Amino acid sequence: MVSRVSRTASGAAFCRLLEQSQASDVRQFVDPVVVKLVDPMLAVMASAGPMQDQVLDSMAPGVYGGMVMRTRYIDEVVNAWAEMGKTQVVILGAGLDTRAYRLPSLAGVTVFEADLPEIQRHKQGRLHGLVSSARAVRYVPIDFNTQPLDEALGAAGFDAGTPALFVWEGVTQYLPEPAVRATLAYVAGSAPGSWLVFTYILDGLVGQNSYPGWSGALKQQFDSAEPWLFGLDPHHLSSFLDAFGLALLDDVGDAEYQDRYLNPIGRALVVSAGERVALAVVRPSCGVNSGLTGADPNKKQQPRRADEARRGCCGSSHVEVHGCSRSVDDR
Numbered sequence: 001m002v003s004r005v006s007r008t009a010s011g012a013a014f015c016r017l018l019e020q021s022q023a024s025d026v027r028q029f030v031d032p033v034v035v036k037l038v039d040p041m042l043a044v045m046a047s048a049g050p051m052q053d054q055v056l057d058s059m060a061p062g063v064y065g066g067m068v069m070r071t072r073y074i075d076e077v078v079n080a081w082a083e084m085g086k087t088q089v090v091i092l093g094a095g096l097d098t099r100a101y102r103l104p105s106l107a108g109v110t111v112f113e114a115d116l117p118e119i120q121r122h123k124q125g126r127l128h129g130l131v132s133s134a135r136a137v138r139y140v141p142i143d144f145n146t147q148p149l150d151e152a153l154g155a156a157g158f159d160a161g162t163p164a165l166f167v168w169e170g171v172t173q174y175l176p177e178p179a180v181r182a183t184l185a186y187v188a189g190s191a192p193g194s195w196l197v198f199t200y201i202l203d204g205l206v207g208q209n210s211y212p213g214w215s216g217a218l219k220q221q222f223d224s225a226e227p228w229l230f231g232l233d234p235h236h237l238s239s240f241l242d243a244f245g246l247a248l249l250d251d252v253g254d255a256e257y258q259d260r261y262l263n264p265i266g267r268a269l270v271v272s273a274g275e276r277v278a279l280a281v282v283r284p285s286c287g288v289n290s291g292l293t294g295a296d297p298n299k300k301q302q303p304r305r306a307d308e309a310r311r312g313c314c315g316s317s318h319v320e321v322h323g324c325s326r327s328v329d330d331r
Contacts, residue, residue: 009095009119012170013037015067016098017046018055026267028072033098036126062254062272069257069269070199070277074169076321077197077279079105081165088164089134090114090153092183093144093171096123106134112158114149117141144179149186163191163282168198173205173228173275180230181244188244192284196246201275203231237278246280250321253277260322279321 016034019027035043045051056064078089082105089106091097094113100106111134113120120139142152154160166187172180187196208228232240238248252260253276262269 008170008174010038012067012071013096013098014042014046015064016071017043018052018064019068019071021047021052026265028068028261029075031071031098031102033101033127033130034096036130037096037098037123060272062270062274065257065269065271066275069261069271070169070275072261073252073257073277073321074167074197075099075103077195078103078165078167080321081195082106082109086163086165087135088112088159088162090158090164090166092149092166092168094123095119095170097167097169099167100134100137101127101130101132103133106132109134110136110138110157112138112140112153112156114140114142114144114152116143144175144183149183161191163193163195166190166194166196166198168196170199172198172230173201174230176229184241184244184246188246188282190282192282194282195249195279196282197277197279199275199277200237201228201231202273203233205274206231234276241278241280245283245285247283248278248280250279251276 013034016029016031017038019029020031020034022028035046038046045055078099081089082103085108087109089099089109090112091099092114094115096119097113100111100113111132120141124139138156140152140156142149150160158164168183175183184196187194206228234251234253237251241248254271254273257271262271
């Protein structure tokens with residue numbers, strides 16, 4: 001049985017492992033490392049055909065697809081960042097993330113993994129002796145509720161003056177709104193041109209428990225019984241981020257996954273519409289507020305159009321991700 005603090009991370013890792021059994025022409029990513037991180041019994045379940053079917057049938061519709069497709073999309077963002085010659089990636093709440101050990105594009109990148117010490121000890125023990133794909137992997141032990149992120153990253157050698165990609169996957173729904181705002185404010189204060197890619201649930205799901213639909217042994221393994229505390233309305237996402245000095249570049253969910261990735265290869269995969277992934281860029285400081293006491297993220301107000309938010313008030317950036325080519329230009 002995995003510990004309570006790592007159950008959500010273990011559920012996501014298990015879904016990534018299941019995806020490795022898909023045929024190579026439809027598999028969304030290759031992760032040869034994740035098998036080292038899941039419980040051996042679950043690894044057996046993921047590798048046996050009949051047991052795989054039972055496992056997938058036990059999941060709520062769209063949960064597996066959502067986990068798989070958010071991994072595919074974020075992989076592409078990470079690859080795009082590295083291929084531009086950028087040198088820093090910060091994974092917030094890294095859990096059992098394996099990108100530093102499986103993405104060849106990170107050969108010139110230092111990856112900072114920030115998470116609770118006990119989760120990091122578990123992960124480092126399982127990956128002992130494994131050579132990373134990244135130039136370096138630096139573990140940043142932190143309790144986000146009590147420790148300042150800037151101090152923890154600085155102690156690990158993070159260069160605050162150099163742009164970084166911040167990856168924040170599967171975390172925001174478990175945090176109270178002030179904690180989400182504080183993290184966004186920190187990222188927005190990082191070097192101009194930095195990127196943030198993060199997942200969020202729809203605001204209508206706030207109050208539900210994580211992983212609805214797990215049953216039997218899987219429920220005991222993965223259902224953390226942690227309520228979802230924070231969500232966003234996609235129609236107001238751009239204006240919400242803009243208050244921090246973050247310009248929205250892309251916002252993807254079920255429809256985009258189907259159009260960009262699944263339909264072209266003829267793969268039928270149900271993806272939950274309840275979780276989305278957003279990509280934003282840090283603009284140079286130009287009088288925006290911190291967002292700590294800014295607009296209600298879900299207040300029924302007239303949202304700024306996405307193209308207006310992407311222009312910003314200063315600064316420029318360009319992103320090339322599958323199906324998305326957008327810029328934030330000087331105006």
